[in-house]
Amino acid sequence: MSEDHAGRMGAIHRELHSHLPPEPALRVKALESLLVEKGLLDPRTVDAWIEVYTEEIGPKRGAEVVARAWSDPAFKARLLEDAPSAIAELGFQGWASGHLNVVENTPAIHNLVVCTLCSCYPHALLGIPPNWYKTAAYRARAVRDPRGVIAEFGEVVPDEVEVRVWDSTAELRYLVMPARPPGTEGWDVARLAALVTRNAMIGTARDLAPRVGGR
Amino acid sequence: MDGIHDLGGRQGYGPIDVGEPPEPFHAAWEARLLGIVRAFTRPGAWSIDWFRHVRECIDPADYLTRPYYDQWLQTYAAMMVDSGAATVAELATGRSASALPGMPAPATPESVETAKKTFARFDRESTAAPTFAPGDAVRTNPLGAAGHTRLPQYARDKRGRIERFRGFHILPDSNMTGKGTAEPLYTVSFDATELWPEAGSRRDRVYLDLWESYLERA
Structure with a gap:
């Protein structure tokens, strides 16, 4: 593995930087028309994928999984043991989730997910990652100062709670199962799912207690 | 590789944009690029690890400043140039100067139904x-x-x-x-x-x- 890909590919990157159009939108337009001309792309398929990730696949799926786990101890056990099989029961199998793991928040443990080396994310359950998840700031800071990062999102993790940071360095993907908030006894899955936020399933939020007057 | 991508624990990075709007895409070109990436037929046997490594080889200044999906574009463009599937001039103009023989027909909109439910295993x-x-x-x-x-x-x-x-x-x-x-x-x-x-x-x-x-x- 000593071949110098970095030298060869770095040179190609610099050449592309010098010659491609100056704006991202123009670069994307040029790429699309080239791929169509080369017979590698049907623009209607691009439209279909955009619709999937705008309308269908997003954090609502993850929220449904969490709410079901809160409501059904047998499903929760299957989810923690073999998450890909459990989410397939709901038809949620898909991108970057074939080696999904669900990690559970408890009164003593808080989990936070990051990918320091790129931007790995369980797309099939959470959809398109927020931009902040992909930034250098989040990737640099989450492993080193998770409590500071969570505080920036507005919550303080008590000192006695152990923070576990999951750095997605392989093809395993992580989804945080937040704790079911008190005061939700008897709620159905749909009502519970409405409480579960994307950030809670990444771990940058912890407390999902319903607020008086809603939020 | 001791590259700029290896960010865990690096210090000096600023606050996180906690007020980011909830929509999945913040510009039309971002959605377009994501759709292209999901839809296009790879003209080479590119592994996920090759994709990641080619992204790691982006110039460090570009890596830290270019929008995320713009880096994906740059990575696929570099892989196409490296494999001979396209030239820099073709990628710059959007016009194909030579055909790519032997490729299957591109994925249809109907193929999305199955593709979106596919688990990849490693x-x-x-x-x-x-x-x-x-x-x-x-x-x-x-x-x-x-x-x-x-x-x-x-x-x-x-x-x-x-x-x-x-x-x-x-x-x-x-x-x-x-x-x-x-x-x-x-x-x-x-x-x-x-x-x-x-x-x-x-x-x-x-x-x-x-x-x-x-x-x-x-």
Whole structure:
């Protein structure tokens, strides 16, 4: 593995930087028309994928999984043991989730997910990652100062709670199962799912207690 | 590779944009690029590890400043140039100067129904036994690797604990050509105090998924 890909590919990157159009939108337009001309792309398929990730696949799926786990101890056990099989029961199998793991928040443990080396994310359950998840700031800071990062999102993790940071360095993907908030006894899955936020399933939020007057 | 991409624990990075709007895409070109990436037929046998490594080779200033999906574009463009599927001039103009013979018809909108429900797996069957067991103390490789690797700098030469054996997974370091070999993969946890000088008495832990050749018994 000593071949110098970095030298060869770095040179190609610099050449592309010098010659491609100056704006991202123009670069994307040029790429699309080239791929169509080369017979590698049907623009209607691009439209279909955009619709999937705008309308269908997003954090609502993850929220449904969490709410079901809160409501059904047998499903929760299957989810923690073999998450890909459990989410397939709901038809949620898909991108970057074939080696999904669900990690559970408890009164003593808080989990936070990051990918320091790129931007790995369980797309099939959470959809398109927020931009902040992909930034250098989040990737640099989450492993080193998770409590500071969570505080920036507005919550303080008590000192006695152990923070576990999951750095997605392989093809395993992580989804945080937040704790079911008190005061939700008897709620159905749909009502519970409405409480579960994307950030809670990444771990940058912890407390999902319903607020008086809603939020 | 000791590249700019290896960001874990680097200091000096500023606040996180916690007020980001909730929509999945913040510009039309971002959605378009994501759709293209999901839809286009790869003109070469590109592994996920080759994609990641080519992205790692983006000029450091561009890596830190270009929007995320713009980096994906740059990465696919570089892979196309490297494999001979397109020239820089073609990518700059959007006009094809030569055909690519032997490619199948592009994916249809109907194909999305199946593709969106497909699990990709990166583990492989093996009858071999893993060397480590949960609870074992291990130390990570002190030197890293010159090419693509998934042992971050912050976790080199550190003492950790095996949490779980995850099966035999393709070793990214060996998979630039897509013909990588599988190795035992483990979830390994590290005390925050082993990693960060300022961690003090924090009981926090960091969990990484690491391949057997990154580890030795401690």
